[in-house]
Amino acid sequence: MKIFFLIYILVLVSTHDCFSQQKLTLEECKELAKQNNYEMKKSVLSIQEAQHGKKNAFTKYFPSVQANGIGLKSNSGLLETSIMGMDLSLIREGFYGGISVTQPIFAGGQIMNGNKLADKLVDIQKNQSEIVADEVELLTEQYYWQYIQLKEKLKTLEVIEELVGQTLKEVSASVKAGLITHNNELQVQLKLDEVKASKMELYNNIDAVKMLLSQHIGIISDSIEITEVAFENAIHPNAFSVNSDAALHANKTYNLLDKGIEVSKYQTQIEKGKLLPTVAVGANYFFENMVDRKHTVGMAFVSVSIPISGWWGGTHSVRQKKINEKISEYNKIDAGEKIIVQMKNYYKELEVAYQQIQIAESSVKNASENLRLNNNYYKSGLITLNDLLDAQTLLQKAKDTLVDRHTRYLIKLSHYKKITGQ
16 A cells, blocks of 8 residues: 555656646747846836836926924023013923915926926836847847757767767677777777767756756746757848848837937926026915914915026036037937947848858768768778767767857847847
8 A cells, every 4th residue: 555655656746747847938938038037127117216206207296385393391481581570481382383385387497397307217218128128038049049059969969979889889899709909999988988978068058058048037947848949941131131221210229319319408408497587386374372372374475586696507507418418419320320330240140150051051961971971981991990980070060060050040130130120
């Protein structure tokens, strides 16, 4: 009975492990990164922060209300005097309070422009969040393709391991038959050990990349499996080519700089508003009871404030803001030109990566044919064991190079599509 119970527990645990591991595609990894990545979470908080700033700016349209009060009790009067020989001690206890309401009528456009500025800052944070999302997605793709790259190299090593293992069997048989020396067998064994050591290193690198990807998408590494995909035939870069000047306006970084110019203009208008008179209306209500007699006062008022001494320094502040406007415009022009150059460079790199794939595919075909021929030549005694092992190594290198070229192409393609707004 205990044996059956233990078997049941083992089956249950293994079943749980199978279902707890989640197989993720690239698209699923990207979606998880959008939900769980800390950079994304921080960008969402930045938007919320800007929205609260916008709401705070909106409150400036409404009256400001202030209330104050004071109560006191002393061991002797605050005012002491003598009248006709009589000592008087006044204001030993009492209270005072008041409330004031002020409504701005004109503030030089500072409130209106402050609200426009706050609204624009919300737009900027949303734009910045989109840029962060692109960067997070780009890094997700990079980790994913690096994982696939290493897994493909592992498959190649397993094929080479099988080839070398088969060669070792044949060489061992020849040694037993007295046809060749033990040196040949040792040579193949060392090659096999080298392949096994490379496999161990690959396993370690695969785990490292998987952990990086898992942390990036916010999932525990042990609970996921990455869906493996084969590298398909690369699509010619012409399929993704766009006009750089037209694509510039779809670039999120460029659009962010455009909003930066608008922010500079609002800041200039706010600075100008500080030089203009401010007009406000309000009402005050005071009450006090300091001499055992209640007293109340109510009043309405209009206030006008003219910053006469502020005009001197204020004009320089306005000029500073105007200069900042011009700097923002130059930054936009400069960044736009650099982005176009970057687009063209990414496309050239994409073309090179595509051409390198074609060369690498040809190399794999040649290396495969070379190994087939060398196998036949070795069995016929036309070449040495070294030649056969070299042919196996050449095939491994050719396949690894093809995997590297595919990975490079896919990462370059992601960069190009992101910068051109595709």
